Amino acid sequence: MLLGLIIFLVTVAGWGLFFLKPAWFPLAITAAGVDWDNQFTRTLWITGAIFTAAQLALVWVIVRRRKAVTGPAKPEAGWLEYVWTAATAILFLSLAFTGSRSWASIPVNRPGVEVIEVYAHQFAWHFRYPGPDKRFGKTALELISDSGGNSLGIDPRDSRGKDDFVTATLRVPVGRPVLLVLHSRDVIHDFFVRELRTKQDVVPGMEIPLEITVEKAGQYEIACAELCGLGHSQMRSLLIALPADEYDRWKATSGVN
Ligand SMILES: [Cu+2]
Incomplete structure (x- = not known):
């Protein structure tokens, strides 16, 4: 009982x-x-x-x-x-x-969608925007220098990269799709935003596309969801969704952030 x-x-x-x-x-x-x-x-x-x-x-x-059950067992049905x-x-x-x-229904690699590169490394996130020419400059592993301020290894000789800019928070426009291309330079990380209902592994040696269309302005936490080392719990950033016109203004003035 x-x-x-x-x-x-x-x-x-x-x-x-x-x-x-x-x-x-x-x-x-x-x-x-x-x-x-x-x-x-x-x-x-x-x-x-x-x-x-x-x-x-x-x-x-x-x-x-x-209540004691007695008598012969019933045959199984x-x-x-x-x-x-x-x-x-x-x-x-x-x-x-x-x-x-x-x-x-998740769209994959649609043409014409704005691309933002996401770089993960122990233990931080960086986001690269292509600037007015809408093209990214080359990157190379051997050019990576944290102390020299080039943690993505952007090649200064590539003219396409001259107007690229890198931020520590991810800004996206509300109501417009963006294609995040995820990179890792060391170990496996995981791009996780609860409000996106998305966890995507970021794997070294791969470029992983992830298209999102945020419908609600606000600030949302980006966390690493793959145990990646001692500083894993500190590996956080912010996804900031701005109204589209505000986002465009921000981008236009963000050669330097
Ligand atoms: Cu991590």
């Missing part, structure tokens, strides 16, 4: 956490993020209902067992096994299908 009570209380506590939401996600700031949240909520409602039904059935069985196995399979496949549809 005590066990039945404990199971019942655990179930009620589960409902409480779901409905009262003492701790929950911050609001999503992209259309894709809202879509994933809806998918998550749908999944939680369905699995929550099944969880509740299963827990209550368990409580019922525990309570009922106290084989068809029931088929029913719940098939129902579970259909349910999970439909959730996987709707989920994969919403994941597949």
Whole structure:
């Protein structure tokens, strides 16, 4: 009986956490993020209902067992096994299908989208903008010099890079897509912004594209979500989403930041 009570209380506590939401996600700031949240909520409602039904059935069985059951055991209902196995399979496949549809809606490498380069290294983030010519200058590993103020290894001989500028916070325009191209110069890092609902590994030797369209102005924390060394917990920056006209003004005046 005590066990039945404990199971019942655990179930009620589960409902409480779901409905009262003492701790929950911050609001999503992209259309894709809202879509994933809806998918998550749908999944939680369905699995929550099944969880509740299963827990209550368990409580019922525990309570009922106290009234001594005697007599010959009933034969098992084989068809029931088929029913719940098939129902579970259909349910999970439909959730996987709707989920994969919403994941597949992420755009990849569309032409004409503004590119911003993201550089991760132990233990900081840098962001490079191409300047008015909209082209990035070359970079080279051997040119990297933290003490010389060139932590990305930008090649000063490449004229395309003359107007590039590098910032310590990531500014993006609201309502306009930008393509982040992620680089790491040392170990694996992970670009994580809770409000984007996105975690993307940043792998040395690779250029990883990540398109985002932020719909809500504000400041959001960028954290590294891959344990990358002793300073990992300090590896943070800010994503600042500005109204598009303000962003354009900022960019126009940001040869030096
Ligand atoms: Cu890290």
